[in-house]
Amino acid sequence: MSAARPVSERYRMGRLSPAARLLRHLVLLAGATVMLVPFVWMISTSLKPPNEIFSADIALLPQTWHAVENYTAAFTKQPLLRYLANGLLVCAAIFIGQVTFMVPAAYAIAKLRFPGRDALFGIVLLALLIPTQVTAIPLYILFYKIGILDTYAALVVPSVISVFGIFLMRQFFRTVPDDLIHAARLDGCSELAIVWRIVLPTAMPAIVAFGILSLVWHWNDYFWPLLVVTSPELATPPLGIVFFDNQEAGTDFGPLMAGAVIITAPLLLAFLFAQRRFIEGVTMSGVK
Amino acid sequence: MATVGIRGIAKGFGTTPVLKGVSLDIAHGEFLTLVGPSGCGKSTLLRIIAGLDYADAGSILIDGQPVDAQAPKQRDVAMVFQSYALYPYMTVAQNIALPLVMRRLSPLQRLPLLGRLLPGTAVQQAQITADVRTVADGLDIAHLLQRKPAQLSGGQRQRVALGRAMVRQPKVFLMDEPLSNLDAKLRVQMRAEIAELHRRLKTTFIYVTHDQAEAMTMSDRVAVMLHGELLQVAPPAVVYRDPASLAVAEFIGSPKINILPAGLRSDRAVESLGLTLPIRLPGHIGSQIHLGLRAEAFDLLPAVRPNANPGVWHGHVTHREDLGADLFLHVQLEHGGHRLVLRSQHAEAASLMVGSPLGLRPKPDQALLFDADGRRLRPALDVAGDGTILAWDTATAEARQFAGHHRV
DSSP, rough: OOTTOOOOHHHOOOOSSSHHHHHHHHHHHHHHHHHOOOOHHHHHHHTTHHHHHHHHHOOOOOOOOOHHHHHHHHHSOOOHHHHHHHHHHHHHHHHHHHHHHHHHHHHHHHHHHOTHHHHHHHHHHHHHOOHHHHHHHHHHHHHHHHOTTTTTTHHGGGGGGOOHHHHHHHHTTTOOOHHHHHHHHHHHHHHHHHHIIHHHHHHHHHHHHHHHHHHHHHHHHHHHHHHHOOSSSOOOOHHHTTTTTOOTTTOOOOHHHHHHHHHHHHHHHHHHHHHHHHHHHHTTTHHH | OOEEEEEEEEEETEEEEEEEEEEEEEEEEEEEEEEEETTHHHHHHHHHHSSSSSEEEEEEEEEEOOOOOGGGGGTEEEEEEEOOOTTTTTTTHHHHHHHHHHHOOOHHHHHHHTTHHSHHHHHHHHHHHHHHHHHHHHHHHHTTSSSOOOGSHHHHHHHHHHHHTTTTTOEEEESOOOOTTTTTHHHHHHHHHHHHHHHHOOOEEEEEESOHHHHHHHEEEEEEETTEEEEEEEEEHHHHHSOSSSHHHHHHHSSSSSSEEEEEEEEEEETTTTTTEEEOOTTOTOOOEEEEEEETEEEEEEOTTTTTTTEEEEEEEEEEEESSSEEEEEETTTOOOOOOEEOOOOHTTTTTOTTTTEEEEEEEGGGGGOOOOSBBOOOOBBOTTTBBHHHHHHHHHHHHHHHHHHTO
């Protein structure tokens, strides 16, 4: 390859030999397989009748299709729609709460000058290091004392302040030019108006990226709902799936897997829907 | 329209003083330019006037009232930024409308959907749209109203930024190097447009720039700043012809003023590089001074034998800069090897190429003298031997008269 070629052309040609490129793809393929097999197996199992699920042969497709029965059972044996609605409600409430708190907090830490600002940011960083399990027991006791165990509030309240969100937004807001904020002040915006009208829209890619992370985390969260919720009608999807288990008749894997497919689907759809924005948000540091 | 008073403004960042007690009065409808090299504190001063930054000491008055305790939005000033600072996700129309939306609509009326249903919102909105339209028409950007800033060229963004500043008819316009991001051609065009805008709006303009061409061409008065201090505040012509100090003389004027060592032989004779100039400067005999000569303060003479004429410097051309209308010659003097830049006419310099010898005679009436510390030394108003008043003093008197019209 001659050095005189334009850079773009050299990149298009690829700098690796065909063998190396093949190897690269094999490695990636192996990784993708490891990630995807459980999902494929989940879908496959959700289509099989009980006797085939425990057969010794490995078959991806069932010999007798049992999909209708499994998926019907998933919706009828347990109030799966209720679980999905609970999940949606809890995730939405958490996300709205997180944005409400993290955007002004991040703006203040990134752009306002006040004594103790750096110490405050230090506390945010410190809080990032604390695992949720550490605060679980004190929070549980607190919720017991104020009597909100086994309510939606118990599911939502501990998550509405996201230090990770504050950190992420703060990093993003620092890239917003000061002149933009100065202009807004002169144009008559209050600090809150600056946050919601001027700064937030510029941070939409970061908000979407954070939204996806928040949705995945709280939709899939099993630990905290298990701790604070005992009523089946408040169960979030992962908790609800467990109710398929432990039945007197033993675990019914077909409907269980069908239920698992159904509760995974919204996440996949949400990701596909916001994929472009999400990647923008994750890679935004390279743009500026 | 408003007056702006700056009273002893001081500001430091850490231990570094940025502004050292700056005081200045700006009249109703005046176009004042703060000019100085980068880092001289001019932008900081502008931000303090706007209320975006706080002074350590001193006070800002608008229309005679101290505004130090007021937030930027209460001061009724508008600012145009070097980076334009347009809101990137809003259309041009929304950008220009924002100051009106924030001022005319109540917080409830500003709510996204609900606001439209409240009584009076529709009328106000229609008025805002009409006002935005008027401003856009005036700036010739009406066809861009639905675009986003990213879809505009630099010049168009500049106009939108001007529109956003104009739309609420503020008392004072502040401009922080608004033309620095434009290409040279557009800058000249926008210079004229901003000056025209000032004449039309008759509002007080405070304009910050490091570009002396902008300062000289647009302003009623120029305030030259250096190291956080005001060195001179005067109309452009005065700053150029009658600088208060060596620093001002060196900063203002392109090409840079030629500075040569000089001494005083008697009360009426300044000597520099073996040449005597008839300038009367009592009381400085024997002291070392600086002689400043602008590029146009020379007569070009044909080359003669060195020392044949004691009233002439001899040198040779080291570089020729032909800018079309202007022709600059870089000349190295034989006496002491000093280098000078002079402006000449094409006709007289036609035969002068790099290396050509030539003779130079400084015009004593255009000589500027400074003492060893850079302070200006003013020759006594004098009647020359032949009875005519020295032209230099005439120019100064003219400039002073001009300055008088502008309430110096």
